[in-house]
Amino acid sequence: MSNESAQVFDVIVIGAGHNGLVCATTLARAGQSVLVLEAADQVGGMAITRGFAEGFKVSAAAHLFNQMPLPLVRDLNLKQHGLQWAATDLPTIGLSPHEAPLRIGDRDALHVRCEADARALGPFDARMNRFGKLMHALLASAPPRLGTAIWEDKWALAKMALKLRLLGRQEMRELLRIIGMNAYDLLEDEFKNPLLKGTLGFDAIVGSNFGPRAPGTVLTYLYRRAAEVSAQSSTFVQPIGGLGAVTQALARAAEAAGARIRTQAPVARILVENDQASGVFLESGETVLAKAVISNVDAKTTFLNLLGTEHLDTGFVRRIDHFRSRGMTAKLHLALSKRPHFTGVKAEWLGGRLILSPSLNDLERAFNPTKYQSVSATPALEITVPTIHDSSLAPAGQHVLSSVVQYVPYTVAGGWATQRAAVTAQLIDLLDQHAPGLRDSVIAAELLTPEDLEKEFRITGGHWHHGDLAFDQFYMVRPVPGATQYETPLPGLYLCGASSHPGGGVMGLAGRHAAHRVLRPNP
Ligand SMILES: Cc1cc2nc3c(=O)[nH]c(=O)nc-3n(C[C@H](O)[C@H](O)[C@H](O)COP(=O)(O)OP(=O)(O)OC[C@H]3O[C@@H](n4cnc5c(N)ncnc54)[C@H](O)[C@@H]3O)c2cc1C
CATH class of the missing domain: 3.50.50.60 (FAD/NAD(P)-binding domain)
Incomplete structure (x- = not known):
């Protein structure tokens, strides 16, 4: 006993x-x-951090700390x-086969591509932060119960109404207009550059089961902004280890x-x-x-x-x-014999967050096949190379690539036992198109599908x-x-x-x- x-x-x-x-x-x-x-x-x-190949360790599901x-x-x-x-303020870089990588938030670089977008980005960010702050109040407290006589519940509801009112008439109207919308329409209304829209759109759908055209994806975008406001950071952090x-x-x-x-x-x-x-x-x-x-x-x-x-x-x-509760987000881990070089990505960006979501249409196309239990040849990726900032994760001179893969269905036609190798190879091919030579440097690969995540984490x-x-x-x-x-x-x-x-x-x-x-x- x-x-x-x-x-x-x-x-x-x-x-x-x-x-x-x-x-x-x-x-x-x-x-x-x-x-x-x-x-x-x-x-x-x-x-958690755990091994996935001899001498290589990785953050097994969550890999960035920002919430x-x-x-x-x-x-x-x-x-x-x-x-x-290990590193703070990790930059977000949009990748595309059609245009050079774009650092999100770099207005000068955006100005060269599209003046109107460079002008629109500041006000858009400011508005999303205002709405994010309001949503932060939702995150930061337990939800009230509806229809009770308990003063705490009434007070919580009243506080929420007051916060909404304090936005002012115009902003309140705008929030109510967009909250039920989809991220695709919102971003199409605001911007022109496909890579900017695709990269911003990724944050609306990451971890979800929705394409960017699904109603409610502005809610999930604001949720993400709210978590960042709550963390008092709009950037990403990589812990040592x-x-x-x-x-x-x-x-x-x-x-x-x-x-x-x-x-x-x-x-x-x-x-x-x-x-x-x-x-x-x-x-x-x-x-x-x-x-x-x-x-x-x-x-x-x-x-x-x-x-x-x-x-x-x-x-x-x-x-x-x-x-x-069926997930549609997978994780790919690669053990690499050498540092990957993504075309057009500056050396100081490689330790950041590389988003492969070239446009909103590409994002929607990445989602479509999941309706038929299949994986797109070009899913959207959130790529990190954590060994750029933390050499303890791999043998000297070698690297780890950790990528969120959106969208991978829980069940795939033919079953994961037969499809795993083909989908993994497809993902490596996709990465190789953006980082030529990467395929030849792969020592080991691990793909965690939602079914694997269910087994490993009992979720x-x-x-x-x-x-x-x-x-x-x-x-x-x-x-x-x-x-x-x-x-x-x-x-x-x-x-x-x-x-x-x-x-x-x-x-x-x-x-x-x-x-x-x-x-x-x-x-
Ligand atoms: C692929 C992927 C990538 C992600 N990336 C990020 C990211 O970069 N940043 C971020 O902030 N979030 C990320 N997330 C989300 C984040 O990881 C989760 O939302 C978060 O970890 C959930 O935490 P939790 O404590 O609620 O539950 P969990 O982390 O799921 O913990 C539940 C625990 O319960 C244990 N358990 C289950 N059954 C039993 C039992 N019968 N007896 C005892 N113990 C049991 C499990 O072993 C587990 O330890 C990602 C998620 C996924 C799937």
Whole structure:
């Protein structure tokens, strides 16, 4: 019998993803006894660094850090717990087979291509930042409940209305006009240069299941801007040691606050006693008891597998079943024998974020084949070469290429077992067109499809956000009515992962809000 089995904890957190760790730290600091149980052999969930070829390491899913609010980074003392930056202010560079690479935000370079766009970019950015700030207020607090008599909910709604009003009549009207639009139409209205539009459009759809013409993609664009406003950064950061260094520092923060963390401890079931969550049953056969259980695991797995439908009413089970959680974002990792050279990309840009989304039409074309369970020959890519700033990730003189691949369906015609090699080769060919000679320098390649992400991270569907960010799965109704505000239909069971508001990205806010909810006395 382990020590834990003899004790009743105040809280068990299932899963040591970054949200589970933020939640655990917040609760432990408030004096709660906290046990974190993680199935994998290391903490971090989708924000880990691990090997993928002899001598090569990579950030396995998340590879750029730009969404965690600076006050949260400071409050958790992540720097004191060993987190260091390899590079900050990483530039975003648009790549295209039709025109030279474009550094986004470089107005002089844009002016040479299109004067009108160079003039329009500043006001567009300023407006998106204003709207991003408003949305930041949504991200930064737990969503209010609708129709309650509780003053906190009323106050939160009133604050939101006031913030909207403070935008002024013209801006308020503009926000209401565009919020339900698609990113394609918005960017077409604003700009002319295809590469500028394609690169900006990528940020509206990355991690999603939508093409740029889908309604709601302005919402997802603003969500991204809001997260950046929240992080007080519109640029990207690369931690030394990859994204795993962030979650390692988070784990140290949790332990310093008094939380206990166990890895290789997969939870098989959530225990229920007297209609209340009372602990967990591990795959090892061990039982650990707690007054509250908080799940960092996605909503579908939490309710349908770990809790069991027998504890839930039919309507709720149907809603959870319909929570759209199949991912369409993959990850490609390449071990390279030498530094890649992308045509036209300046040496100082190679350590940045290279976006291959030459135009909005190309982006839409990259999406189209997924409707028929197939992958475009030219998907959109977010390429990084992390070894430019951090040589610890590869043997001397060699490099790692880490690329988000948008769009790769969960299920592919013919099955991934037969299609994996062909899609990987196709992606390497595509990269070779922009970085001639890259193909010959590939020592090893790893493609993580949404199905692989599901298996490795135990997340139903392998979705970036654990479930689509769309109007019907957003804010006050995320993940589904009946499980919003981090509470669930079962007393004592809470959610703290990306399935909850405000969704995914290495932001930590779902974990923080969930902890506050658990600590708040019942209204
Ligand atoms: C390809 C890809 C690229 C991405 N790139 C970026 C990026 O560059 N920047 C960014 O900010 N975000 C990125 N994201 C999104 C980001 O990685 C996720 O949204 C975020 O990591 C989710 O964190 P989480 O803590 O909510 O959940 P997760 O990280 O999914 O953690 C859940 C944890 O629960 C554990 N678990 C599951 N089942 C059990 C069980 N039964 N018992 C015990 N433990 C269990 C899992 O092992 C895991 O550790 C990317 C996502 C993907 C898929």
